[in-house]
Amino acid sequence: MEGFKIIEWLGDRIKIIDQTELPHKEVFLELRDCHEVADAIKKLCIRGAPDIGVAAAYGFALAAQGIKASSKADFLTKLRPISETLASSRPTAVNLFWALERMNKVAHSGKNVSQIKAALITEAQCIETENDEANRRLSELGAALIQDGFTILTHCNAGSLATAGYGTALGVIKMAKEQGKKVKVYANETRPLLQGARLTVWELLKENIPVTLITDSMAGYFMNKGVINCVIVGADRIAANGDVANKIGTYTMAVLATENGIPFYVAAPMSTIDFSLSSGADIPIEERNPDEVTHIQGIRIAPKGAKAANPAFDVTPHCYVSAIITEKGVAREPYVEKMKELAK
Amino acid sequence: MEGFKIIEWLGDRIKIIDQTELPHKEVFLELRDCHEVADAIKKLCIRGAPDIGVAAAYGFALAAQGIKASSKADFLTKLRPISETLASSRPTAVNLFWALERMNKVAHSGKNVSQIKAALITEAQCIETENDEANRRLSELGAALIQDGFTILTHCNAGSLATAGYGTALGVIKMAKEQGKKVKVYANETRPLLQGARLTVWELLKENIPVTLITDSMAGYFMNKGVINCVIVGADRIAANGDVANKIGTYTMAVLATENGIPFYVAAPMSTIDFSLSSGADIPIEERNPDEVTHIQGIRIAPKGAKAANPAFDVTPHCYVSAIITEKGVAREPYVEKMKELAK
Numbered sequence: 001m002e003g004f005k006i007i008e009w010l011g012d013r014i015k016i017i018d019q020t021e022l023p024h025k026e027v028f029l030e031l032r033d034c035h036e037v038a039d040a041i042k043k044l045c046i047r048g049a050p051d052i053g054v055a056a057a058y059g060f061a062l063a064a065q066g067i068k069a070s071s072k073a074d075f076l077t078k079l080r081p082i083s084e085t086l087a088s089s090r091p092t093a094v095n096l097f098w099a100l101e102r103m104n105k106v107a108h109s110g111k112n113v114s115q116i117k118a119a120l121i122t123e124a125q126c127i128e129t130e131n132d133e134a135n136r137r138l139s140e141l142g143a144a145l146i147q148d149g150f151t152i153l154t155h156c157n158a159g160s161l162a163t164a165g166y167g168t169a170l171g172v173i174k175m176a177k178e179q180g181k182k183v184k185v186y187a188n189e190t191r192p193l194l195q196g197a198r199l200t201v202w203e204l205l206k207e208n209i210p211v212t213l214i215t216d217s218m219a220g221y222f223m224n225k226g227v228i229n230c231v232i233v234g235a236d237r238i239a240a241n242g243d244v245a246n247k248i249g250t251y252t253m254a255v256l257a258t259e260n261g262i263p264f265y266v267a268a269p270m271s272t273i274d275f276s277l278s279s280g281a282d283i284p285i286e287e288r289n290p291d292e293v294t295h296i297q298g299i300r301i302a303p304k305g306a307k308a309a310n311p312a313f314d315v316t317p318h319c320y321v322s323a324i325i326t327e328k329g330v331a332r333e334p335y336v337e338k339m340k341e342l343a344k
Numbered sequence: 345m346e347g348f349k350i351i352e353w354l355g356d357r358i359k360i361i362d363q364t365e366l367p368h369k370e371v372f373l374e375l376r377d378c379h380e381v382a383d384a385i386k387k388l389c390i391r392g393a394p395d396i397g398v399a400a401a402y403g404f405a406l407a408a409q410g411i412k413a414s415s416k417a418d419f420l421t422k423l424r425p426i427s428e429t430l431a432s433s434r435p436t437a438v439n440l441f442w443a444l445e446r447m448n449k450v451a452h453s454g455k456n457v458s459q460i461k462a463a464l465i466t467e468a469q470c471i472e473t474e475n476d477e478a479n480r481r482l483s484e485l486g487a488a489l490i491q492d493g494f495t496i497l498t499h500c501n502a503g504s505l506a507t508a509g510y511g512t513a514l515g516v517i518k519m520a521k522e523q524g525k526k527v528k529v530y531a532n533e534t535r536p537l538l539q540g541a542r543l544t545v546w547e548l549l550k551e552n553i554p555v556t557l558i559t560d561s562m563a564g565y566f567m568n569k570g571v572i573n574c575v576i577v578g579a580d581r582i583a584a585n586g587d588v589a590n591k592i593g594t595y596t597m598a599v600l601a602t603e604n605g606i607p608f609y610v611a612a613p614m615s616t617i618d619f620s621l622s623s624g625a626d627i628p629i630e631e632r633n634p635d636e637v638t639h640i641q642g643i644r645i646a647p648k649g650a651k652a653a654n655p656a657f658d659v660t661p662h663c664y665v666s667a668i669i670t671e672k673g674v675a676r677e678p679y680v681e682k683m684k685e686l687a688k
Contacts, residue, residue: 188561216535249559
């Protein structure tokens, strides 16, 4: 994004933009330990799978700096609860666990405490840089699938705000525009937390990409009318067989796209692929507070006493996914083989 | 509903509950001429296809009482703009035009002005009574499709509030419960105007029917998980071939239900069927103010400058409709023949 970094490392703290306040207010938060970082992830001040990974890495590095340890063994023991605090913030996006694993590996392979502390900062910065590079590369590969004049539907927010980088789904769209293609976007508002209405529309307005906001329930209407040329979304976790966990409502978009003969693309860095899971059935789905459904921006919409459900993600079976766009290449069926090849 | 009538004829005015204020406040409006009635329909103070039909009939009768005319011909001339005002309130629900046609027929076939004035009141009351009877009869026929223990998904509000009667989609559910079946409901919130969250949940809580509120984007998740046994919705207009116009998002529910092998039922009185249209392609779709999408209950959710679309209805092709439940019987494919038979 212009003007500010999504996550900024300031030596003894990280500075982030509070995404729950967007688009109305640009509020910045300074987070000083792993609890503050975990809390910001839980509350969605920082959100989006790649962004969560980068934030967790910085949270880990930040907390590590504050450890007073007599030995490497002591240091590693004290790192464990830090890692656990960050890991327990949100269950679905795998990038969080992937980033923590990288950080832990660096900690374990380091020589001594002061060397490890420095190496952890470098590793977090490295995760951020690699993430941005992966975003750009996958956006280039994805942009090849976008034709001049395309109208693209997207769900939730998989832009700079979600990635602390160029963006994944929105990265592909931005890159297509940079290549001189005229593109338009239909953005689902993405209830309950309205990341589409609040964040995607905000980002696209800043990028001067024409965007029409719709409710999630309107996407099928516009697909059926022939208005939409393709659907692109991000992902929170992709199983080895190509099943995709992403924001609740994604499965619906994929079914509607398939039914209407519209390509359904998933854009995500390789770090989103969880090769340890053979299918999406094993991806844990976060159940959030029902108040997010009975209320909108703090205003009660349902009568008192109303019970609500609030699964934050769903799993789209790979049969509905036309292609998975990664920085290593574009995978199509059979995903099991194709994604393994990309990972080599 | 207990405690009050949705539309109450008071001789020189009608009294309605303002549905835009529910569930937070029970505000009643008294409407004294056809402009006030048309305005209440436009603003959705009165809504739901059968309810609009009943309201329009009463609005017609009400305005007719105020006409000062020297002859029947003069009276009929003065009735025309009244009919036009009411007809222009909303374009999609056919019950509005059907009710106005019945009222106009009564006016034309009457002997003299004072006899016609009285006959119009009787006709409006008759439309209301017939509507309630049709609701109850179709609810009985529909309840036969509901098994004990069913969990039923519904979209928007097709209950007492929408029908000035027993209800259509919710009527079927209420009747199943009255028959001693244990039923549960998942209610889509139904953005943009949240008729599900505000009205359906409110009605079902009053009926002591267990209801779980979800966002529209969650319905696919619960269908795919095997939680939903059938989907029932109302209709605003049904073409002769069984294509169904209903609240935006209905098409999506029908596609998801079909994909998951779940029956998708439409419950509506015969007055909702428009035999003059051979397919749903000809049903006019109301485009409402984009502010309904960029705002929720008056609170802005999207950034300033955001453009939004707001089609209020969509058309579900008959191939996704398992059955159309009317007071004359339950129609299934081939709808063209079956619905013609029911209309005999």
